[in-house]
Amino acid sequence: METLRMVTVVAPVNIAVIKYWGKRDENLILPLNGSISGTLSTNQMCAKTTVSFSRNFTRNRIWLNGVEETFENRRLINCLNEVRRRAKEQGKISPEELEYNVHICSVNNFPTAAGLASSAAGYACLVASLSKLYQLDGDISSIARQGSGSACRSIYGGFVEWIAGDKNDGTDSCAVQVVDSNHWNEMRVLILVVSENKKKTGSTAGMQTSVATSELLKTRVSQVVPKRLADIKQAIYNKDFKTFADITMQDSNQFHAVCLDTYPPLVYMSEVSHAISDLIHQINEEAGKTIVAYTFDAGPNACLYLLEEHVPLVLAAVNHVFPTTQNADTYFTGIPVTLDSQLEKK
Numbered sequence: 393m394e395t396l397r398m399v400t401v402v403a404p405v406n407i408a409v410i411k412y413w414g415k416r417d418e419n420l421i422l423p424l425n426g427s428i429s430g431t432l433s434t435n436q437m438c439a440k441t442t443v444s445f446s447r448n449f450t451r452n453r454i455w456l457n458g459v460e461e462t463f464e465n466r467r468l469i470n471c472l473n474e475v476r477r478r479a480k481e482q483g484k485i486s487p488e489e490l491e492y493n494v495h496i497c498s499v500n501n502f503p504t505a506a507g508l509a510s511s512a513a514g515y516a517c518l519v520a521s522l523s524k525l526y527q528l529d530g531d532i533s534s535i536a537r538q539g540s541g542s543a544c545r546s547i548y549g550g551f552v553e554w555i556a557g558d559k560n561d562g563t564d565s566c567a568v569q570v571v572d573s574n575h576w577n578e579m580r581v582l583i584l585v586v587s588e589n590k591k592k593t594g595s596t597a598g599m600q601t602s603v604a605t606s607e608l609l610k611t612r613v614s615q616v617v618p619k620r621l622a623d624i625k626q627a628i629y630n631k632d633f634k635t636f637a638d639i640t641m642q643d644s645n646q647f648h649a650v651c652l653d654t655y656p657p658l659v660y661m662s663e664v665s666h667a668i669s670d671l672i673h674q675i676n677e678e679a680g681k682t683i684v685a686y687t688f689d690a691g692p693n694a695c696l697y698l699l700e701e702h703v704p705l706v707l708a709a710v711n712h713v714f715p716t717t718q719n720a721d722t723y724f725t726g727i728p729v730t731l732d733s734q735l736e737k738k
């Protein structure tokens with residue numbers, strides 16, 4: 393019998409156009425509302441994880457970006473336990489191998505925790521690599537969800553919906569592909585890095601406070617998001633950029649309005665972020681039609697969705713208004729990223 397088995401997987405980040413914000417179950421990570429994102433291609437912003445198990449390993453160990461961490465993180469342990477539970481059920485791994493300790497080694501090629509969905513790529517990668525190691529069949533997005541909610545969407549390429557589900561055990565809360573990356577292959581994402589600093593309040597804590605204090609979040613969940621999900625999916629199927637862009641920007645704005653409605657307020661966008669949003673509206677006005685959409689997660693960095701033909705114009709405008717030397721903490725890397733179609737590439 394083999395004594396060491398090893399698997400390496402690369403997983404990209406995803407950028408939400410309908411935001412996930414608020415949980416109905418903290419432990420299983422069940423969301424209050426469904427969400428939709430585009431998964432970026434694996435050659436740009438991604439996590440790379442190698443996992444192995446061996447009868448010779450004396451304990452579980454994990455290294456993140458080259459530094460060993462203690463193996464105590466509840467979410468990490470939940471993911472490993474769930475993979476092993478399913479592996480036991482599916483029976484492809486021997487009972488002896490199921491007992492072996494694991495070594496996990498993960499690296500990101502972009503700033504961690506700066507609102508650039510690093511946990512999404514990280515947990516998608518962890519769960520995909522463990523699932524391969526333990527030879528799991530079936531959907532694994534509901535395992536990735538237990539690492540970090542948004543991670544479940546990085547399991548699939550193209551545009552992906554995280555179905556909120558309504559069961560208490562979370563078995564119906566998983567990701568499904570809306571369309572693959574070939575469907576709208578002119579779509580690009582520009583990431584404008586405003587700051588690489590770690591965010592003040594992480595998403596997990598931030599959304600807990602929003603659930604506890606924001607009235608606007610309740611209205612958003614019950615009255616706004618369901619229609620937006622249906623409408624943006626239709627826009628994606630029809631490749632209707634204007635509708636797609638309008639909904640994306642409105643949803644980002646409402647998410648940040650919820651953050652400000654949270655008490656004490658969560659301020660994720662900076663002055664530069666607001667200047668970028670102004671610039672995007674100005675570009676669209678001058679173009680006489682909507683050619684680019686912004687969206688901001690729990691940090692100041694901007695993600696722009698646009699079609700390939702408009703990348704040069706938008707990049708030129710961004711570089712003109714925000715020369716890289718303007719402010720030491722402010723620089724822009726315009727990365728025209730395509731959407732990805734598959735998760736696993738070694």
Ligand code: DP6
Pocket residue numbers: 407408410411412413421427509511512539540541542543595596597689690
């Ligand atoms: C603003 O998935 O990081 O990026 O489930 O607590 O780990 P946890 O939160 P996380 O939240 C991401 C929120 C968001 C919006 C989104 O990606 O939908």
